[in-house]
Amino acid sequence: MHPSPRTASELPHALKHKEAIRQKLANRKPVLFLDYDGTLSHIVKDPDKALLTAEMKDVLARLAQKTTVTVISGRDRADVQQKVGLEQVVYAGSHGFDIEGPGGLALQYEEGQKAQPALDKATQNLKSALGHIPGVWIERKKYAIAVHYRNVAEGQEQQVIQEVENELSRHQGLKKGGGKKIIELKPSIDWHKGRATEWLLKKLELDPSRTLPIFMGDDLTDEDGLKAVHEGGIGILAGEHGEKTWAHYRLDDVEQVRLFLEELYTLLAEKE
Numbered sequence: 001m002h003p004s005p006r007t008a009s010e011l012p013h014a015l016k017h018k019e020a021i022r023q024k025l026a027n028r029k030p031v032l033f034l035d036y037d038g039t040l041s042h043i044v045k046d047p048d049k050a051l052l053t054a055e056m057k058d059v060l061a062r063l064a065q066k067t068t069v070t071v072i073s074g075r076d077r078a079d080v081q082q083k084v085g086l087e088q089v090v091y092a093g094s095h096g097f098d099i100e101g102p103g104g105l106a107l108q109y110e111e112g113q114k115a116q117p118a119l120d121k122a123t124q125n126l127k128s129a130l131g132h133i134p135g136v137w138i139e140r141k142k143y144a145i146a147v148h149y150r151n152v153a154e155g156q157e158q159q160v161i162q163e164v165e166n167e168l169s170r171h172q173g174l175k176k177g178g179g180k181k182i183i184e185l186k187p188s189i190d191w192h193k194g195r196a197t198e199w200l201l202k203k204l205e206l207d208p209s210r211t212l213p214i215f216m217g218d219d220l221t222d223e224d225g226l227k228a229v230h231e232g233g234i235g236i237l238a239g240e241h242g243e244k245t246w247a248h249y250r251l252d253d254v255e256q257v258r259l260f261l262e263e264l265y266t267l268l269a270e271k272e
């Protein structure tokens, strides 16, 4: 455990510290919490084209035969579930507001429902305010609005951000979320990937002394999850997001995430 967050470059590389990770797993079973965009799939211009490679899907399928694998995403649960397409996996969408998994595992974080009128109104307003800016995509999700500006001219990015800030100032019940070329309006509630991770660990009734939660993510919203496992698990940052992180280790990219997951699978298979 490290007492404070560090920059990505200060972190040891997970693939170069396999022995230390192996030792942590000596008497404990890994339980995986995996972010989708930027961790399992490459960041691309069109969010609909952010797909898993066949190799990534294959290793996830094998891991899910051996342990609990949760894909925890800012995307709508149905969207990420369809993109991953594996029945044995637990899906936590909308940053953990909407969870579904094998054996009837389910959560709809009810408090999020109260924000629906504000989210509807803000969607409408943002469409009018930003509709004329080429490249803007307003993604109305079940529990959030994502305003994407990856395809907006650099000189107009600030205008997009400012319009979102203006809209946020009109809704007490909504708060700002950040990410990679995205700004989100979310219910102003203390529920996020970290709380959802903790909820799942309890709900799955896993013995904490025999379980090692591993959270892997690439973006600012993953910091809540990385913080949640900081004391009792392993956090791995894939790439970087420009701010300090609670992760213990780093990996450079999606391909290294896959290699790490392969190592983990081998370890689990050896233990049988």
Ligand SMILES: O=P(O)(O)OC[C@H]1O[C@H](O[C@H]2O[C@H](CO)[C@@H](O)[C@H](O)[C@H]2O)[C@H](O)[C@@H](O)[C@@H]1O
Pocket: 035, 036, 037, 038, 042, 043, 044, 045, 046, 047, 048, 050, 072, 073, 074, 075, 076, 139, 146, 148, 150, 179, 180, 181, 182, 219, 221
């Ligand atoms: O929590 P995540 O699974 O990482 O989801 C975060 C957001 O991911 C998607 O947007 C990001 O990825 C897109 C595809 O690579 C990229 O075009 C965009 O610029 C990124 O911000 C998704 O569309 C959002 O809904 C998620 O909140």
